[in-house]
Amino acid sequence: DAKTTQPTSMDCAEGRAANLPCNHSTISGNEYVYWYRQIHSQGPQYIIHGLKNNETNEMASLIITEDRKSSTLILPHATLRDTAVYYCIAGHSGGGADGLTFGKGTHLIIQP
Amino acid sequence: DTAVSQTPKYLVTQMGNDKSIKCEQNLGHDTMYWYKQDSKKFLKIMFSYNNKELIINETVPNRFSPKSPDKAHLNLHINSLELGDSAVYFCASSHPSGFNEQFFGPGTRLTVL
Numbered sequence: 001d002a003k004t005t006q007p008t009s010m011d012c013a014e015g016r017a018a019n020l021p022c023n024h025s026t027i028s029g030n031e032y033v034y035w036y037r038q039i040h041s042q043g044p045q046y047i048i049h050g051l052k053n054n055e056t057n058e059m060a061s062l063i064i065t066e067d068r069k070s071s072t073l074i075l076p077h078a079t080l081r082d083t084a085v086y087y088c089i090a091g092h093s094g095g096g097a098d099g100l101t102f103g104k105g106t107h108l109i110i111q112p
Numbered sequence: 113d114t115a116v117s118q119t120p121k122y123l124v125t126q127m128g129n130d131k132s133i134k135c136e137q138n139l140g141h142d143t144m145y146w147y148k149q150d151s152k153k154f155l156k157i158m159f160s161y162n163n164k165e166l167i168i169n170e171t172v173p174n175r176f177s178p179k180s181p182d183k184a185h186l187n188l189h190i191n192s193l194e195l196g197d198s199a200v201y202f203c204a205s206s207h208p209s210g211f212n213e214q215f216f217g218p219g220t221r222l223t224v225l
Contacts, residue, residue: 043216093211099157
């Protein structure tokens with residue numbers, strides 16, 4: 001799996017959009033970009049994934065650059081419950097029962 | 113209606129003991145995983161099973177033996193526990209087709225004294 005690079009930590013004010021960047025310059029053509037988050041003392045939680053196109057679901061939006069070397073996860077209206085470690089992962093689809101390769105992630109702190 | 117459950121949530125034991133952690137998923141998934149999160153919070157894949165068959169074994173000591181009695185269960189047995197085994201162990205499951213959305217359990221915090 002391609003390596004990803006994320007800032008160690010970020011702050012965001014409650015109610016504002018949180019934009020979390022991720023670099024994955026060595027991503028291969030068939031690797032997806034996945035985002036998971038881990039709230040303190042809980043198991044990781046899937047947020048969103050994408051291959052080339054921008055994606056949106058009820059939790060977040062994912063913007064992938066045209067060259068696919070970086071992406072941004074957007075939480076449109078951050079709440080205190082969004083405080084967590086966010087992991088950007090480059091990996092294949094799940095058909096091969098692949099494990100996820102977690103990096104250090106970004107510790108997002110939502111300030112009241 | 114918990115999707116992925118693990119028991120116990122906490123496990124404190126002495127070095128040299130043998131212990132098991134149980135995992136069950138009610139999502140109808142065919143694939144299950146064990147991950148280890150160490151004290152530095154790094155989360156690493158240990159094993160994956162698909163339809164009760166071992167797919168991934170990531171250089172885990174053979175003191176760790178996963179067992180899948182059926183598709184809904186993947187248990188982790190650990191022999192001769194060592195101090196370095198202290199960690200949080202997460203079970204996860206996913207559907208094998210399509211993308212890699214994995215559902216994680218709440219974790220089991222193992223402390224070896």
